[in-house]
Amino acid sequence: MLHIVNGDAFGSKLKQSRIxxxxxxxxxxxxxxxxxxxxxxxxxxxxxxxxxEQAIGVPQAEFVRHSEEQERTLASFRDYGEVVLWFEYDLFDQTMLAYLLRWFSEQELGETKLKELSIGAFPGIERFRGLGQLSVPQLETLSGAWQAVSDEELELGAQLWSAYTADHPEQLAALLRGDTSALPFAREAFRAHLSKYPSAANGLGAVEQSTLDALTEQPSNPIDLFRMISEQHHVLGMGDLEYWGILRELAAGEEPLVRIDGTAALPDFQGMPDDFASNQIGVTELGRRIREGRADRIARCGIDRWYGGVHLRGREVAWRRD
Structure with a gap:
């Protein structure tokens, strides 16, 4: 049996279990x-x-090596009687699930049975955020709870991946208006992805808007700020590296929207500086004006951001969220 999982924290616990x-x-x-x-x-x-490598510090050689290694293991799936996909409700996981379903939809499974276990809640956990929360005994209760992947799931996964990687968002928006019940967490997760697009009102994505809202109330250290924003947008499944990249963009350029008071740089893949938590993040006057819709972030600062397969750059962009 081969288990394909969403992260090292959960993967480590699964290896410790009796599954x-x-x-x-x-x-x-x-x-x-x-x-x-x-x-x-x-x-x-x-x-x-x-x-x-440029955005979050992942060394190119390491990324390529990990990608090739996991693809070789994936290609050997016929060596296993069962393959089980373990994924959660959030966008981080649903994009991985969509890719893997698309990949398996193009394979001859032979004697291998493809199974899936996707959850958005767990008994006794009031605010379930992911499989990594579970103890080893708790995750062992899920043994055998996985279900066979249906043709409908494979087809919808392939459609979602195609739409997510398209060079325009219309395909994904149209797909989400249809029947996505084969993958019950897909609609909310990919709608959260669309919320990341710049607003027609001020050029901010939902995460940037929430960040400026929070900092307008009071400055914050980056750790508390990340916890607040990631909880507010938990459907994104946003990790700290992704958020530091967003914060870095807000603080960049000649007209930053936030200021970082402190000596420690924002972390990347290489690690977190010891004194990072002592930094204070505040909003600039331009950030306040953009937050309130009195100025436009893209017109003032430009943008260079990927949204799946869509690349928005410059001071005039084709796609905004209304």
């Missing part, structure tokens, strides 16, 4: 940077690797 099988941690962040319909193509991988 039989090997564990493949799918190490990707499809919510950050350029994402292509065929990510394993050499040119696409090179573009993505270069972006992730």
């Amino acid at each position: 039989p099988g090997e564990v493949l941690v799918w190490r990707e962040i499809y919510t950050v940077g350029p994402v292509f319909a065929e990510p394993s193509e050499q040119g696409n991988r090179a573009i993505r690797a270069a972006y992730l």
Whole structure:
């Protein structure tokens, strides 16, 4: 049996459990940077690797090595009687699930049975945020709870991946207006993705808007700020590296929207500076004006951001959220 899981924290616990099988941690962040319909193509991988190194500090060579290793393991799936996909309700997980369902939809499964376990709640946990919350005994209660992946799930996963990696958002918006019940968490997760697009009112995505709202109330240290914003937008499944990248953009340029008072740089993949938590984040006057809709972030500062397969850049962009 092969278990494909969403992260090292849960993967480590699964390895400690009495649930039989090997564990493949799918190490990707499809919510950050350029994402292509065929990510394993050499040119696409090179573009993505270069972006992730620049944006969040993931070394290009390490990204390529991990990608190739996990793809080799995935390609050996016929060596296992069962393959179980473990994923959660949020966008971070649903993008991975969509990719894997698309990939399996193009394979001859042979004797291998493809199963899935996707959850958005767990008994006794009031605010369930992910499988990593579970203790080893708790996750062992899920053994055998997985269900066979249906043709409808494979088809919808393939459609979601195609729409997510398209160079325009209309395909995804149209898909979400239809029947997505085969994957019960998909609609909310991918609608959250669309909320990241710049607003027609002021050019801010939902996360940036929430950040400026919070900082207008009072300045904050970055750790508390991340906890607040990630909880508010928990459907995104946003990790700290993704958020530091957003904060870095808000603080960049000649007209920043936030100011960072302190000596420690924002963290990246290489780690967090010891004195990082002592920094204070505040909103600038321009940030206040944009937050209130009295100025437009893209017109003033421009944008260079990927949303799945959509690349928005410059001071006039094709797609905004209304």
